[in-house]
Amino acid sequence: MISWVKKLVTVGALACMLMTVAGCGGNSEQSAQKDDKGDKELNLFIWSEYIPDSVIKKFEDESGIKVNVSNYSTNEECLAKVESSAEGTYDIVVPDDFMIKIMKDKGLLQKFDKDKITNLKNIYPNYMSQYYDPDNEYSVPYLAGTVLIAVNTDKVKKNITSFNDLLDPEFKDSIVAVDEERIIIGYALKALGYSMNDTDEAHLAQAKAWLQKLMPNIKVFDSDSPKTEMISGETSIGLIYNAEAALAMKENPAIKIVYPKEGMQRFIDSFCITAGSKHKEAAEQFINFILRPEIAAEITQSYPYTSVNEAAKDLLSDEYKNNPASSIPPDVLNTQGEFMKDVGDATPKFDEIWSEVKK
Structure with a gap:
């Protein structure tokens, strides 16, 4: 009887060892398959x-x-x-x-x-x-690249060279802009002669007021495909990524781009x-x-x-x-481009401005 029990234990232990070596047990096999898939x-x-x-x-x-x-x-x-x-x-x-x-x-x-x-x-x-x-x-x-100004010259006859030109009331509901808080607030700061990374409270208040003047002219915010509104003619001016502008120009040669005189973001x-x-x-x-x-x-x-x-x-x-x-000259980005930087503790101020001007 004891001998039979010993044999049974020995066989069981051997079987378990073989199963372990072979990756036995459902969990081990599933784990191996998962790792292979991973x-x-x-x-x-x-x-x-x-x-x-x-x-x-x-x-x-x-x-x-x-x-x-x-x-x-x-x-x-x-x-x-x-x-x-x-x-x-x-x-x-x-x-x-x-x-x-x-x-x-x-x-x-x-x-x-x-x-x-x-x-x-x-x-x-x-x-x-x-x-x-x-x-x-x-x-x-x-x-x-950058976010620059794109203009449909068939619809816009004014010579646009500056962010401040976009405040003209004649451009009501004419602008598509990227839905990028730091960039758009940064461009308001640049329009006022400041760095787009400026965190001075008085300067940010001025930027907020500037954006409130711009808002009636913005028809839509679109970061996914802002070229669509330019190509369809829904908007005639864009504050859009350079590649989106390049694709819009390909579809409609009347669309031209402007490197704003105040400078622009470089990313x-x-x-x-x-x-x-x-x-x-x-x-x-x-x-x-x-x-x-x-x-x-x-x-x-x-x-x-x-x-x-x-x-x-x-x-x-x-x-x-x-x-x-698309192929922005290096000297343009080097001399006119500005990197955005982490504004740290001032981030909530930017968030608040963005929330208030967009409401």
């Missing part, structure tokens, strides 16, 4: 209309990694969703320069392995080592890996893929922001190179 997924959180489906498909076909794409419309939305979502919800985010610093300071980003991003060498040096990430440990430049959007990323190696593989010259060129042909990829310059079409909205 290695083949990547969650990209990016601006609307910012990366072609064709590029996503090429990466998926080549790597076998499924890219799940979700979109945001403002830097603030990107920050809010990363902060409020479960860790690992997003692997890659693509914020503006000032937001990169904010997210980095909040511990929401992690360093990437530069050995895995071998195509960093393709980036123009002047887009690297910026104030928000001096050693490029947390960010890889993707696209650059560099970059790929960043979230601190909670569950697919860091896949994220680094994707970023390196995007930096290939032919891929970078394909992206800017579809979404003609200013290219940061020096290796891609000979692959860009003459149409792209000759469009003053």
Whole structure:
């Protein structure tokens, strides 16, 4: 009887050992399958209309990694969703320069392995080592640009050169503007002769009053596709992203762009890996893929922001190179462009102004 029990225990123990080695038990097998699936997924959180489906498909076909794409419309939305979502919800985010610093300071980003991003060498040096990430440990430049003034010259005969020109009552319900708090308030500050990062309370009060004069002329705020209102003729003036202006100009040659004399924002959007990323190696593989010259060129042909990829310059079409909205001369951005910066404790003041002028 005792011998039979010993045999039974021995057989049971052996069976368990074999099951363990083989990944036995339903939970272990499901875990292995989940990990295998996890290695083949990547969650990209990016601006609307910012990366072609064709590029996503090429990466998926080549790597076998499924890219799940979700979109945001403002830097603030990107920050809010990363902060409020479960860790690992997003692997890659693509914020503006000032937001990169904010997210980095909040511990929401992690360093990437530069050995895995071998195509960093393709980036123009002047887009690297910026104030928000001096050693490029947390960010890889993707696209650059600005928000400028677009004018349908068939409908607008006035010579517009300044933000202040947009206050003219004749432009009532004529303007489409990006729904970007920091940019629009920043341009009000610039119109008044201040930095767009000014936090002086008296200056912000003046900016608020300036915006209240502008508001009757704004027909719609649209950060997703502001070119649509310009192309359809619903609006005749735009405070819009340079790529949106370039696409609108392609559809309607009467649309021209203006670099406002007060200067304008300069932005560099970059790929960043979230601190909670569950697919860091896949994220680094994707970023390196995007930096290939032919891929970078394909992206800017579809979404003609200013290219940061020096290796891609000979692959860009003459149409792209000759469009003053997409291919903004470096001296214009260097001399007239201003980076937005984190305004810190003054952020609630900007929020309050934005809420009040839009109500």
